[in-house]
Amino acid sequence: MRIGYDRKLAVPVRRLVGEHRVANRLLRRLVLVGDLADYLIGLIVEREFGSHASLIVFLALYALVLWVAWLLAVWMTAPKHAVPTTRL
Secondary structure, three states: OOOOOOHHHHHHHHHHHHHHHHHHHHHHHHHHHHHHHHHHHHHHHHHHHOHHHHHHHHHHHHHHHHHHHHHHHHHHOOOOOOOOOOOO
């Protein structure tokens, strides 16, 4: 049995792959900037309060930045209008 190929379905798939690449790049950039901020804030906390407090602050901020960057990347790459889908 041969699996059929439909050109109508190929175009939306290519577009979706491109959108995922954009979201992935955006997520990586947001996380990189956030991690740099986490590091600098953790460094300041370490100088003021010690290494234990710095570790707690850094880990909390790291998780927060990852979550916020993911939300922003999904929101910024969401389609502006609904794409009609057909079921076969």
